[in-house]
Amino acid sequence: MKFTPKWRKAILTLHVITAVGWLGADMVLLTLGIAGLTGGVGKDVAYPAMSLVGAVLFVPLTYLVWVIGVVNAVGTPWGLLRWWWVAVKLVIVTVMVFLVTFLLYPGLVHAGELKDALPRRDQINLVVAPSVSSTLLIISTVLSTYKPWGRRVRQQQADSASRALVGE
Numbered sequence: 001m002k003f004t005p006k007w008r009k010a011i012l013t014l015h016v017i018t019a020v021g022w023l024g025a026d027m028v029l030l031t032l033g034i035a036g037l038t039g040g041v042g043k044d045v046a047y048p049a050m051s052l053v054g055a056v057l058f059v060p061l062t063y064l065v066w067v068i069g070v071v072n073a074v075g076t077p078w079g080l081l082r083w084w085w086v087a088v089k090l091v092i093v094t095v096m097v098f099l100v101t102f103l104l105y106p107g108l109v110h111a112g113e114l115k116d117a118l119p120r121r122d123q124i125n126l127v128v129a130p131s132v133s134s135t136l137l138i139i140s141t142v143l144s145t146y147k148p149w150g151r152r153v154r155q156q157q158a159d160s161a162s163r164a165l166v167g168e
């Protein structure tokens, strides 16, 4: 089932707001991570702030972007697995869901609790992790606008794979 043009615009608007908002929240994490590491802001401010941005913004957006992205793809002629640029974004965001759930978010909570006592290795990780994720999200944005590489599989194959993925 495909969206009507009105629904398609509404879902695409929601998709762009959540996806680009997610990138913005990631850049805030990176800014705070650098400030905490270099002393631009006290660690007792930077790390609790990172933990808060993670809990109220970054982590919820991670799941929202995955769900809205998948809905957006399935409900439009692009499909979920039909075009390389969509399939690669799906892989990037799915990998991010696991990294955020099992590595980044626990690290942010830990940093918010330890503040000044956070070991230097963990402080460096709080710069490396948002650098990697921001890069992945910038790549996703570029893929979305340039839509490179053409079709991944023939239409019929892609349709049945998408239906299997959403349980139809």
Ligand code: HEM
Binding pocket: 008, 012, 015, 016, 019, 020, 023, 065, 066, 067, 069, 070, 072, 073, 074, 076, 078, 079, 080, 086, 089, 090, 093, 094, 137, 138, 140, 141, 144, 145
């Ligand atoms: C689960 C992952 C994702 C999927 C399956 C997905 C799928 C799609 C699809 C199918 C469209 C075209 C919709 C239409 O024409 O109506 C689209 C557009 C777009 N996506 Fe995603 N997306 C995902 C993640 C992301 C991420 C992480 C970003 C950026 C951080 C992003 C940014 C955009 C932008 C800016 C557009 C608008 C492009 C245009 O209208 O030319 N998407 N996405």
